[in-house]
Amino acid sequence: MTSHTTEMKQFACILHLYSSRAYKYFRKRFPLPHPSTLTIWLSTDTASPGFSDRAFFHLQQRVESHATAYQYCSLMIESVTLRDQLEWDRATQRLAGFVDVGSGALDADEAPAASESIVLMAVGVFVPWRVPLGYFFVGWVTGHVLAQLLRQAINRLNHIGVTVLSVTSAASARGMATAKALGVLIEAGCIRCTFRHPPGSSHHIAYFFDACHLLQLLRNTFQSFGRLEFEGGAAEWRHVVALAALQQEKAVLDGNFLPSKLRKSPGCCLKVNQATQLFSDEVAEVLEHLELLGLPTFQDCRGTAKFVRLISNLFEVFSSRNRHGKGLKGPVSARTYAKVSLLLSEAKSTFVALRDSSGRRILKGRRNLGFLGFLLNAESLKWLYSNYIHFDKVPSRSLLTFVFSLDHLKVFLEILRQTYAINGNPPCVAFQAAYWKVLTSYIFRPGEQEDSLLGEASTLDESLYRRRDLTLGAIHALYHAEVTVPTDSLLCLAPSSSLSDLSNALTELPVLARGRSAASFVAEKLAAALRCGVCVMALFASKDGLLSHDLDRRIKRVDGLSSPSVCVRQIVKTSERVLRRYANVKDSLIYLKQLQLPLEKKILHELSGQSPFFPDLSNHLFDGETSVSNHYTKLLKEIVQGYLGIRAEQEQNWDLRGRSSSAVDRLTKAMTGLENPTETSGTLLDL
Template identity: 50%
Template structure:
C-alpha cells in the first residue's frame, strides 16, 4: 500500500470511506486499476475485497480510445458491430491473434499533445512520473475471419516487458469486447515460443502429449470454450532445429537423418550418366544430364520427398536408406497443407476445412500423433519429452484444436452446411502481413520509436475498411498474404540450409537412371525454365518450341500446322489460328482439334513461331 501511495499520493484515497464517496474514478485511478489488473490479476481481486474497484471485464472501456492511440480502437469495434447488425454472417465468428514488436527505447516530444512520449501506455493513459519506464515493445492484437478473409487490427499497447500473463489478460479483454458487439471468438493464436507457451498455460491450456487440453474457458467458469493454436511457421522452425540438433531421429524401424538434407542441398548442379535409349544412340552409349536443385524449395515439401526418392533410385550411396526421411518430410508437408487452407477454390488438404474432408484429415492427425510420440534420439530418449519438444507439441495441440472446432461448430444441427474454416486464419500470417505494411509505412529497417509506430498505425487504420481481401491481392506495394507465406518460410528453404554448410561444388555424381521429378530436372532449357529465372529469355523460347511440338503431333489440319510454324507475320490470317482452349486441351492430352476463326489472337502463335526460328530454340 505504501508503494501505491508513493506513486499516486495525490490521487488515490487512503481510506475506504473516501473511495465509496467518489462519484467517479479519476484518470489516475483508472490507470492504476488497469495496470494492476493486467500485471497482477490476483492482487487486483484481493483489493476488490477492500476497495470498490470495478469488475475486471468492465475495464475494456478504460483501455479503449477513439483515435489511433494505444489501447483498443473504438472505431474498429464500431465498424465490426455495424457489420454484425446488418446480418453479415462472415463477421459473426473470428480468430484472435497476438504478437509483440520491438521498439526503440526513446522519449520524444509531441508538439501537438505538448508532452513527452515513448513511455509505457496500456490505453488508460501514458504514465506520467519520473519513475515511468520507457516502452520497449508493442503488443498488437488482430481479429481474422475464419470463413471469409477479413482482418481487423483491434489495437496495440506499449509495454516495457511482455509476459505470458500480460498477454493472457489482454486476450481476455479483447474477447470480452468482441463478445459485447456480437462476435464469437473461436480460436486464439500466438507464436510457438517460450512466451507463447507461457501465455497458453496462463489461459489454462495443457500441452501434455498424454493429455492435451486445447481449450480454455471465457469467462473463467463459463461453458463457452475457445481453442488455442501455435503459429505453424514457428513450429516448423522448431522441428527443423530439432532435426538438425539430433542429426538422427529413430522411428520404429526407420530413421530420419539430417545428413540426407545436407547432401541434397550440396547437389547445386551435378551431372549424372544414363544409358541412352535405342532411339538416341547405341545400347552401350552414355548420355549426361544435369541435376538441378531449386534452393528456394521449402524443406518440408513434396518436392524434397520426391527428390530424395529418386536420388535413392539413382543408386547414390549418400541417399541409401532415406525412406524414413522421405516419410517424415512428406508427413510434415501434408500437415502444412492442412494448416494453410486459403480459399474455397482449392481442393484436397490445401482446401478449406469442410465436413467432407474431415475423415481424411483426422486420419492424418492420428498418423502424425503416432509418429511424434514414438520419435527417439540416438540414445533412445523420446523427443516429445526432450528440450526440443515444443515444435512437435505445437502440431499436436493444433490438431486437437481443429478437431474440437469441427466437433462443436461444424457437426451440430443448425450449423449452415456452407460453413467452412480457412485454416490459415489460425496462423500469424495475417498479422505478419499487417506488421510488414506497418514497417513499410514507418520507412525504417530497424525497430521504430513509439512516435513512428503510432503515426504509421494511425495511417494504416485510416485506410482499413475490414473488407475481405484476396490472398493474392496487393495494394500500394504491400505484400500479399501469399507473399508473406513465402517470406516467413525463407528460413525453411534448402537455400538457407546450404548457406549454413557452404558445401564444395563440382562433385561428380553417377548413376543408372535419370532424375526427372520435382525440382531435379534434365539439363535442358525447358528444365532451366522451371529452376533458373536468370535464363528467362532462353526458357521462353524453348518452352514455346516444346508446346508447338506437342501441338504439331496431334494436328490434323494442314493449314493450322503450317500457321503454327510460320515466322512471317504478313502470311498469318485469323482463320488459320487455333483457339487457346483447344491448344491447352492438346497439351493436356486431348486430340480432337478444330479450327476457329474468331476467338484467337494471331499474336499468340506468332510469338510461338518466332521463338521456334530462334537459333537457341532446340
C-alpha cells in the same frame, strides 16, 4: 466510483493486466471497479494505444447488417519490438515513448519506457474479413499480460455479437506461457486444447500455435539431433544436406526412374531447385528416387522421405487457403475430414514414438515445442470440427485453416513497416502515426470491405517469405561457404511492385539499343520483387537441358547474363502482336498509360486461347486465397503489365509531341470493335 482520476485508471489497468489475483486482493480493500469496467478504460477513440473504438464500431455495424458472416472470428496476437526512445509529440504536447496500455501514457521521469507494442487482430473464420482491434505499448511482456489482453478483447467482441472460436499466438516460450495462463494444458502425455471464457462458463475457445513458426522449430530440432528415430525408420539430416548440395548428378541412367515432375529424357542430368521448401512432397519424392538410382549418399533415405512428407502434409492441413484446393490443400469438410483425421492420428503416433540417436524421447526433451505445437493444433482442429462444423452450427460446413495463421497479422505489420519507413525498430511516435494512417486510409473508407485493409497483399506470399530459411538453397548456403550470395536474394524483402512502380523504374532506351530484349527486362524486374522462389525460377530459361534452376541462376540474373524463359518470351511476343494490331506509332502510343487497362484485357484474352504457360507453377493454382488470384494468374498479369509499362516509358522518352487529341478516341474505338482494327496504320519499332 463515478469519477476516477487518470492515475487511478492507469494503476487499476496495469495492476489487472500483470496480476489478476493482486487486483482481486486490492479490490476488497480499495474502491476499484469490476474487471469488466476496465475494458472501457482500455479503449480509445484517438490514435493513442488501446482498443480502437472506431474499429469495434465499424465491426459492430458489419455484424448488424451481416450477422451470419461476421458472427465467428479467430483472435490473434503478436508483438513488435520498439526503439527505446522518448520523443516530443507535437500533437499531444507531451513526451511520448512511455508505457501505455490504453488508459493513458505514463508521464514521469521514473516511468518505464515502452519496449514492445502488442497488436491484436480479429479474422473471420468462415467469411474472409480482417479487423485490427488495437495495440498497446508495454515495457515488459509476460504470458499473463498477453492472456489478460486476449480476455479483454474477447469480452469486447462478445459485447458486439462476435463469437471467438480460437486464439492464435507464436510458438515460443511467451506463447506457451500465454496458453497456460489461459488454461490450456500442453504436456507430452496430456493436451487440453481449449480454455473457458468467461472462466467457469460453458463456452470453450480453442488455442492454436502459428504453423510457420512450428515448422521453424521442427527444422531446428531435426538439425540439432541429426537423426530422429521412429517406428519403422529414421530420418537423417545428412540426407537433406546432401540433397541441397546436389547441383548436378550425371549418374542418372534412365529418365523413367525420375519423378514425373522431373522427368525430361533418358540420360538427362538432375539439378536441384534451390527454391524448393525442405518440408515438401517434391523433396520426399526426389529422395525416394535418388535411393532407387543407387547413389551411395542417399542409401537408406526412405525414412527421411517419410518424415519430410509427413511434416509437409501436416503443414498443408493447417495452411489451406482455397476452397477449390485439391487434397489436403482444400478445406476441412465432411468429405475430407476422414483423410485429415487419419493424417493427424499418424502424426500423433509418430511424434509420441520419436526418439533421438541416444534413445531419449523427443517429446520429453528440451526441443519438443514444435511437435507439441502440432499436436495441440491437431486437437484444436478436431475439437472445432466436432463441436461446430459437424453439427452445422456455423454458416459453412467447411473450414479453411489458414484463418488460424499469424500470416494475416504479419501482412498488416509489414504494411505498417512500409508506412513508417524506418530501418530497424520504430519509435513509439512513428508506430502510432503509421497505425492510425493505415487504419483511417483503408478500413474506414465508406463502402470499402475489410479486405481492402491489406490491399492486394497475399498471405501466401507472406507465408513463403517467413519460410525463406526453410528452402534447400538456405540449407546449401549454410553448409557450403563458397556460396557468397545470401539466400534472401531469392526472396526479396520488397513486396510485389505495382504497375506504376514497374513502369516508372524502367527507362530502357539506352539499354535496348545495346540489344537487350523487353522480355529480359520484364523478367528481371519481376524477379527483384517476387517473394516466391519457384515463380522466380519460372521466369528464366533453363540451360544445357537441365531440369530446373538453382541459386546460381539467380546470381547470373543479377549480373544480367540470364535469358528469359520460353513462356515469358511468348507472352511478350503476344503482347507485342496485340499492341501492333491496335496501336498507331504516329499518334496513339503516347496514350498507352491511359489505355493500359483495355490493352491489358485484350492481351489476356489473346493469351487465353494459347496453351497453358509455366507448367512448373501448376501447384500454385489453388494455393492462394482465391482461385482467380493465385501465383499463376498473378505472374501472367504482371508480365503483361510490365511489357506495357516498358512501351509507355519508351514513348515518354521519345517525347512524341503534337499528337492529335482524337488519337485516343480512335484507338479506344478500334479496341472496342467500333472500327476495323486493320485500318490502323504504322508499325512499332522493334525492341
